[in-house]
Amino acid sequence: MTRLVAREPEASSTSLRIRRPDDFHLHLRQHDMLRAVLPATGRHFARALVMPNTDPPVADADALARYRSEIVSANEWPFEPLMTIKLTAGTGDKTVRLAGEAGAVAAKLYPRGVTTNSADGVDEVDDLYPAFAAMVDVGMVLCVHGESPDAFCLDREEAFLSAVLPRITSEFPTLRVVVEHASTAAAVRWVRDHRDRTGTSTVAATITVHHLLLTLDDVIGDLLSPHHFCKPVAKRPEDRAALVEAATSGDPAFFLGTDSAPHAREAKECASGCAGVFTAPVALPVLAQVFESAGALDRLERFTSVAGAHFYGLPLNEGVVTLRRERWRVPAEYHGVVPFLADRYLDWRVSEDGE
Numbered sequence: 001m002t003r004l005v006a007r008e009p010e011a012s013s014t015s016l017r018i019r020r021p022d023d024f025h026l027h028l029r030q031h032d033m034l035r036a037v038l039p040a041t042g043r044h045f046a047r048a049l050v051m052p053n054t055d056p057p058v059a060d061a062d063a064l065a066r067y068r069s070e071i072v073s074a075n076e077w078p079f080e081p082l083m084t085i086k087l088t089a090g091t092g093d094k095t096v097r098l099a100g101e102a103g104a105v106a107a108k109l110y111p112r113g114v115t116t117n118s119a120d121g122v123d124e125v126d127d128l129y130p131a132f133a134a135m136v137d138v139g140m141v142l143c144v145h146g147e148s149p150d151a152f153c154l155d156r157e158e159a160f161l162s163a164v165l166p167r168i169t170s171e172f173p174t175l176r177v178v179v180e181h182a183s184t185a186a187a188v189r190w191v192r193d194h195r196d197r198t199g200t201s202t203v204a205a206t207i208t209v210h211h212l213l214l215t216l217d218d219v220i221g222d223l224l225s226p227h228h229f230c231k232p233v234a235k236r237p238e239d240r241a242a243l244v245e246a247a248t249s250g251d252p253a254f255f256l257g258t259d260s261a262p263h264a265r266e267a268k269e270c271a272s273g274c275a276g277v278f279t280a281p282v283a284l285p286v287l288a289q290v291f292e293s294a295g296a297l298d299r300l301e302r303f304t305s306v307a308g309a310h311f312y313g314l315p316l317n318e319g320v321v322t323l324r325r326e327r328w329r330v331p332a333e334y335h336g337v338v339p340f341l342a343d344r345y346l347d348w349r350v351s352e353d354g355e
Contacts, residue, residue, distance in 0.1 A: 025257025185242035206257025
């Protein structure tokens, strides 16, 4: 795991105020789990793009309305869920238009079997061309889990970027597309090359907290670390370095999507553990340390609170959150879910006094 290097405290870096952030990739699950994990995001984030791969999935306007109602009823904070629908082989233009009218800001493409609850995912993207055309018409964003499941696990992202995504972007050049949870240097290059080649800014990528710290060594290099196992899997040190550079560069094509994905401890620590890292409780403190280590604290707000909102065409959030230099220990567990960096010490903490 990359070492979080804390610089010597300075008068200007003992606290940091940033515009209230957005999380453009979040899993909240349902029912008891939703109520348990929502506070970790709701306390500090103004908005989050909520993923639709629930069971059953959020695949149409009616399911979207039910899921949003469940989230709102559990919400006690000034937090807005940004809703998505899940694309399946049967998703047509009417489904997209009705979902847009119901408030969906994005639709999520999962290749079949690529991650949690994706058995009903898509085999042939050509089947979705009518849906993509409708998304252009209504202004919805296409979010892609950019992996080809038949490729070797370390090559799945690059395979998708070379074989699948160019077909979508060439056929629908005005469709806004987000490469979710980019995990490779190849993804960073692809997004930038697409912008340079086309002269447009219709493609962006979210970067998670855990991919800024982890490599595959942190998952299987020594003892097996199930709470570091995610999809896409953490890659090589050079991939992590490329992601850190992209996140801290100020490039508006890259913004925060935590992909915080809670699973009960017993679903992670078992023979066939689920993929997902629960980063919501530590997202902002970890990011502060990553950006500080890169000498880029002044760019943190752009990554968390500005670039994503601009890409999605949303107004910037009102209000601020304050991060203070305060050493604290991450709890071992939150309501049966083990968080990222459990029992470890962090040097930044979100102030709970609001501002």
